[in-house]
Amino acid sequence: MIRTFFVFLFLYFSFGITAQVKTGVGTWNIGLTYELQKFNQFSSLRFQFNSSKNNQVALSIGFSPQKARQTVFASSLMVDYSKRFPLKKLGLGPVVHVGMDSYVFGTRFNYTHASMGYRMSMGSPFQFFQELSFGPTLETFEYLSQAHRNLTWNYHFKLGLQYAIR
Amino acid sequence: MLVFLLFACQKSEEVKKILVFGHAGMGLSMSQSIYHDNSKEAVSLALNLPTSNGVEVDVRMSKDGTLWLYHDELLEAETNGTGCVADLHDDQLKELAYNTYKKERLVKLSDVVPLLQEHQVLFLDIKHMNSCQNKFIDFDLLLEALNEQVLSYSSQIILICSNEYWLNALTDEYHVVYSTDELSEGKKVLLNHPLINGLVVRNASISKSDIDWIKEQNRSIYLYDIRSVKGIRQAFRKNPTGILSDDLRNALVERGYAL
Numbered sequence: 001m002i003r004t005f006f007v008f009l010f011l012y013f014s015f016g017i018t019a020q021v022k023t024g025v026g027t028w029n030i031g032l033t034y035e036l037q038k039f040n041q042f043s044s045l046r047f048q049f050n051s052s053k054n055n056q057v058a059l060s061i062g063f064s065p066q067k068a069r070q071t072v073f074a075s076s077l078m079v080d081y082s083k084r085f086p087l088k089k090l091g092l093g094p095v096v097h098v099g100m101d102s103y104v105f106g107t108r109f110n111y112t113h114a115s116m117g118y119r120m121s122m123g124s125p126f127q128f129f130q131e132l133s134f135g136p137t138l139e140t141f142e143y144l145s146q147a148h149r150n151l152t153w154n155y156h157f158k159l160g161l162q163y164a165i166r
Numbered sequence: 167m168l169v170f171l172l173f174a175c176q177k178s179e180e181v182k183k184i185l186v187f188g189h190a191g192m193g194l195s196m197s198q199s200i201y202h203d204n205s206k207e208a209v210s211l212a213l214n215l216p217t218s219n220g221v222e223v224d225v226r227m228s229k230d231g232t233l234w235l236y237h238d239e240l241l242e243a244e245t246n247g248t249g250c251v252a253d254l255h256d257d258q259l260k261e262l263a264y265n266t267y268k269k270e271r272l273v274k275l276s277d278v279v280p281l282l283q284e285h286q287v288l289f290l291d292i293k294h295m296n297s298c299q300n301k302f303i304d305f306d307l308l309l310e311a312l313n314e315q316v317l318s319y320s321s322q323i324i325l326i327c328s329n330e331y332w333l334n335a336l337t338d339e340y341h342v343v344y345s346t347d348e349l350s351e352g353k354k355v356l357l358n359h360p361l362i363n364g365l366v367v368r369n370a371s372i373s374k375s376d377i378d379w380i381k382e383q384n385r386s387i388y389l390y391d392i393r394s395v396k397g398i399r400q401a402f403r404k405n406p407t408g409i410l411s412d413d414l415r416n417a418l419v420e421r422g423y424a425l
Contacts, residue, residue, distance in 0.1 A: 038197060038198055039198060039415070066395065067419070070395075070416070070419045070420055071422070072419055105216060105217075105418070105419050106215075106216020106217055106423070107216055139200070143214055143215070143216055144214070144283075146214060148211065148214060150200050150201075150211065152200045153267075
């Protein structure tokens, strides 16, 4: 985790020096994201569509390396919408997420998320971004014929690096 | 490579025999817990996770001689009440709730014991001090309360006691383990009290060789203060009888299927 953080920090400052934001209309970005949340960590492949200069919709498909080390497969699917307001070399704006993840251990555990927060982005065609959002998460599972639903607040801290496909 | 694989398999079989319990429900002061420690909701969730061997809770006696679940010495530390559990009546305690957004209520021990499944174990960490009066609670009243409220479940209950003078009286009816921060003291207690089942010690305070020694005495050894995946793996490598984990979900997954 700390190693990943420093790699992204290095990239953040590297892109900060030469950043020129040129997000095009109707273009795509593809990238990698690391997400830390209350119950799990996910590494995701991210597909972002720039519907207009400052409006972005993305789909992230991920898995949990931590759960994989425990020989459990945990998958995640997350959709987000973000608006970007350019501030010199930075792009800063709100982001809204909805998504779910799950893993099977004795039974299937499902986590449904919704969250709101900010996204900060920098650089082109390689773009580094960082997000922090908060919102409710619903844990559901059924075990021994008994259904369990547990609602809790959750945080989503994300670091990502993506490339603009021209 | 073959030797490595054989060794890995053997190690994993050892780990699968280690019992995993939730500490104070789903963990003590853990953000992943969802529910406050020692609440009925936390205990219920911990007992309903697949492969869970049970749960540990903290028990204090009220002025009316009823056993309640509460960890801290003072109620103002975690609830909307003030003072000590031992100085309040049941009617006052049942009105109290934890200072969380879910406002879980304080719960009587007799309300959580029936949640146990047949194969599960409930550890009761007996809090023997009344800090507000700076004295021990009445042992005879405590024993009476235990016999009245949980004796019918005694085969599924293990008492955690940190008062050496109470051990002999408790072992008549219950399985008892001694809790200590000083391992050398714990070893002496094991030798002086042949009827107690074992020890509960902090994970960081004990080595694998100490655990092996305790097991050679045909006693059980349970580790607590295990808050991270790294800590869970470290505890499993020492091969204790069981762990009281603050991250129950990850501890169960790390151990794998044990049933």
